[in-house]
Amino acid sequence: MNWRDTTNPEGGGSERYVEEVARGLAVLGWSVTVLCAAYPGSPREARRDNVRYLYRGTKVTVYLRGLLHTLLSRPDRVVDVQNGLPFFTRFVRRTGVVVLVHHVHQEQWPVVYPGWRGRLGWWLESRVAPRLYRDCSYVTVSSASRDELHGLGVRAVEVIHNGTDPAPPRQRQRAAVPTVVCVGRIVPHKQVEHAVDAIAEARLTLPSAQLVVVGSGWWEESLRSYVVERGLEDAVEFRGHVSEADKHAAYDEAWVLALPSLKEGWGLVVGEAAGHGVPAVAYRSAGGPTESVHDGHSGVLVDTAEEFTATITALLQDQTARNALSAGATATAGQFTWTATVAAWDRVLTGSAAHEGRPATALTGP
Structure with a gap:
């Protein structure tokens, strides 16, 4: 469950991370579906690299559509990608939910949504989500983000870094001007x-x-x-x-x-x-x-x-x-690879149901 994909004009690095993991898991034999918001010109459904993409709702209603899809399709595992807001999948799933948080949005809420909307968003992210998902496995992409989640009361967080693709052959010369x-x-x-x-x-x-x-x-x-x-x-x-x-x-x-x-x-x-x-x-x-x-x-x-x-x-x-x-x-540049990222995710997803409900030390980041 992710709010966007990389074909969305507003897609970015977090969407790239999700899609690289999805693609890699499909290679390992997982059946992977990514549900994200529709946008003008998007298809209702697509398939890329053996990953199924469902485009449902708007950037606001995608959360409800994701919740309904989880309830009706009953997948074995759910990755609830919280870009500020959760999909609330924990309401309809007791096990098998893994939470992915790229970073905490405390500083961003008042910038993007001044006033009561920003305060509501931060309350949902900082107070509601940590309690709702308190027994779930958490994954984030850096030690800094892990520390921020600890500050919100999230106990068990695993760090799985981004990978980096090797740069393609040079197409152009470095610019002549600064x-x-x-x-x-x-x-x-x-x-x-x-x-x-x-x-x-x-x-x-x-x-x-x-x-x-x-x-x-x-x-x-x-x-x-x-x-x-x-x-x-x-x-x-x-x-x-x-x-x-x-x-x-x-x-x-x-x-x-x-x-x-x-x-x-x-x-x-x-x-x-x-x-x-x-x-x-x-x-x-x-x-x-x-x-x-x-x-x-x-x-x-x-x-x-x-x-x-x-x-x-x-x-x-x-x-x-x-x-x-x-x-x-x-x-x-080659320090982090997508292969390592996917392997770590495979391990987390394979054991996610078993980990839920264990003591806080069950999943501890490096």
């Missing part, structure tokens, strides 16, 4: 405006510096307006929701990856960029990047917006420092 790439959904908590600010600062000393934004989302018009306000129309290129090949072409061109997200469970784009030798700059407070970015070796972690801007500007100017980080990024 180029920063920002890859992901365009939504408020991704804070792409910080990357825009960084390019504005960099252009004071590097007038040809460019920012390439890869991805789409409902916040795009607001971001485009911000670019106009800053007078940076010629400095920022919007490429939209692109194919995998075009995404990797953008990494080929980039000098630096900007990851200004308020919160990331892991930061899948960090590993993707690293495969192209592109170092990342991210916020330490985002959580997941403290593991996906090896600070000072494959990228740089910063603490403030001012430091984010200054670091990107400095890296664009300093080829020696950039080359050192690029070498570090390349060296760490």
Whole structure:
């Protein structure tokens, strides 16, 4: 049960994680169905890589449709992917429910849903879900997210990291001008405006510096307006929701990856960029990047917006420092594999029913 899939224009790294796991489990012999929200132009049902995809409801009603599907189809196992909100499958299942949480959304609720809606969402995530699923196996993607879940009272959490595909052969040469790439959904908590600010600062000393934004989302018009306000129309290129090949072409061109997200469970784009030798700059407070970015070796972690801007500007100017980080990024790119991720999930799902109701130490992350 996941709110979106990667064909959805607003799909991102968390959806990629779910689909890689689903595909890998199908190879191992599991019969896998992914239920997610429909969107304009989506089919009602599709099959990709031996995985069945059901598109039901909207981004709001998909939760009810997922609950009904669980009740009526009675699958052996349910992975309830909680991107802020649970599917409440525990109401209709006593065993076999595994909860996947990429990260806790405390900082994001008031940004995306100001007022009572954000407070309600955080109450459901922080108070209701941990109690409802208290006997279920939990999985998350980083130690930082595991610690956040412990803070909500979730006792047993296993960490299963994202994998990273090997980078495809280079399609394009690195850009001749200083180029920063920002890859992901365009939504408020991704804070792409910080990357825009960084390019504005960099252009004071590097007038040809460019920012390439890869991805789409409902916040795009607001971001485009911000670019106009800053007078940076010629400095920022919007490429939209692109194919995998075009995404990797953008990494080929980039000098630096900007990851200004308020919160990331892991930061899948960090590993993707690293495969192209592109170092990342991210916020330490985002959580997941403290593991996906090896600070000072494959990228740089910063603490403030001012430091984010200054670091990107400095890296664009300093080829020696950039080359050192690029070498570090390349060296760490293959550290995590989807094969290992899928194998860990196979183990969790095989034993999920047996684990439920055991003491808190039954599933303990590393």
